[in-house]
Amino acid sequence: MGRRGSGTPTLTDVAALAGVSPATASKALNGRDEVAPATRAKVLEAAEKLAFRPNALARSLVSGNTSTIGLLTSDSGGRFSIPVLLGAENALGDNQISVLLADARGDAIRERHYVRTLLAQQVAGLIVVGESSNRRPSIGRDVPVPVVYAYAESTDPQDLSFLPDDRGGAKMALEHLYSLGRRKIAHITGPVDYRATVERVNGLNEFLDDVGLPLAGREVRYGEWSQRWGRHAAEFVLNDDPDVDAIFCGSDQVAAGVTETLAARGVRVPDDIALVGFDNWEIFSTETSPPLTTVDMNLQRLGAIASQHLFAAIGGEQATGIRHLPCRLVIRDSSGGR
Amino acid sequence: MGRRGSGTPTLTDVAALAGVSPATASKALNGRDEVAPATRAKVLEAAEKLAFRPNALARSLVSGNTSTIGLLTSDSGGRFSIPVLLGAENALGDNQISVLLADARGDAIRERHYVRTLLAQQVAGLIVVGESSNRRPSIGRDVPVPVVYAYAESTDPQDLSFLPDDRGGAKMALEHLYSLGRRKIAHITGPVDYRATVERVNGLNEFLDDVGLPLAGREVRYGEWSQRWGRHAAEFVLNDDPDVDAIFCGSDQVAAGVTETLAARGVRVPDDIALVGFDNWEIFSTETSPPLTTVDMNLQRLGAIASQHLFAAIGGEQATGIRHLPCRLVIRDSSGGR
């Protein structure tokens, strides 16, 4: 009889109903070919009838590997981890892989705790997602399963990290503005201690150097990731440099604030000033008036690629280093580019 | 020797190092009292030395119950499931419970698939989170583990569902406005086919009836959950009823749009018009100018309570029906209430 007489049916139940041994039933259900077609049919029928589902725990215990991976995150809002998770689930496909989620909330102690818990659950691998894409401590080399960092950069070069190519993304935005004839481009962005901020500014500077253009708006405006900052910074830029004909923002949230100030001052977008954001965070980018041209970091794709590499690593193909994945320009009305 | 000679240490390894049998080691580690203090010390020391972590799979296989629960969600953005998840993790505390997350993306087929997968993983219970708080099909009575619905209402009254008390939340908002002397209150909200929309309107109507006040702004303005709609609807309201002195919005996102229109038309908030939102979605509620007074649905608390009930159910204390959990008014500047 099966578990506790009345519970979920077990392989033994199926075998009994089919009139074969558990071993044979196992082979039949797992599609091994050392089993007679007639027998297989009987077993499958019995399994169907009992709505049999193999106990993944028992299976993992004997096989030594789970079909579960751990996702260790720190961004409590799920702003980055959810897209990464969705991308991972996509890549997993019907592989019957499950994701154990643990949110360490940026606390190193809690993070260590969760790593141990996830390992106790015998996860086959770990994906670490950052609360920002900044460099962050490695969870260590003594972890007995493969680890990849997605939207996070491990300080240990022996780890494998996946980051969006913010620098390239910024260049895409600027090329777009440049191609539309804009020559007085200002930049309003977030805190200077974000890798994303710095990389986007690097892309900006490289582009301006390449085409021989000065930065407009007097200087790069560093602030916070908030609409509030966008509103204020737009005032500064307009006051200091009324000729500005384009503003490239370090995030859509900032761009949303900029939009408000421009509207309040009667500046037309994109006619007077073209606007480009970053993130393609749709609750902002599709909701401003006009909707934002913006740079999408392809986080879902990043999650998919990271998990593919994780599986490769689980399969023995270890890799190391930092991979920058391309961004994508999403053109809407705020730049006048279509 | 343990797994594959060199892998993760097992209980047997610990026992060997401590010079006792695996059974004794097990008892010592699990805090059973039929073991001599000296022996326990030896075992603990050995476990420490080997960094031993019990294999949760094996433990579950023998005990028959896992320390894992499944979280089945449909809101791809994580807008509701993440707070619920955090609340659940809080309630779990150090119980070493893990959460297996599956995102069905609103697809019933995928949902069934994930339920089966989660069950195959032997989850001890299931939390179902909706993409909205609307009524949704039950995942069925044939699920062999307890299920609770959080921010979702199962169509089956035998299920246990937890919902925010939107009606009560709306009343809190209105009482607040009323107590501040506002008497011409309009309502701008989302689609009429959302339970949340309807319940908030119900609360509105009940309140207005109670105090004998007519609705201002001509009628309830139903639309979408978007800033865009908020901007337009505010125009309608102001045009139809210029005397309005308060606008209660069905969401912060809508309120953010309303704010923009009010600013554009030179209407002062809260002096001319007081504004109250709903959701306390902080990227909106703390970022508008002025910041929004709004109703918080306490989703994290809802998640905590739902998971507590789930554990009770796992422990045998089944419950059924629908529980409405109170909202909380968060007072900021947009209502002039502080």
Add this chain to the structure above:
DNA sequence: TTGTATGCGTTATCAC
């Protein structure tokens, strides 16, 4: 107090 034996549900090995 400690150790031996057994079983959880499944798969793999190896006889038959």
Add this chain to the structure above:
DNA sequence: GTGATAACGCATACAA
């Protein structure tokens, strides 16, 4: 082609 048997890592009933 099929079925005993052992093993995965752990916990427990029971014997010592």
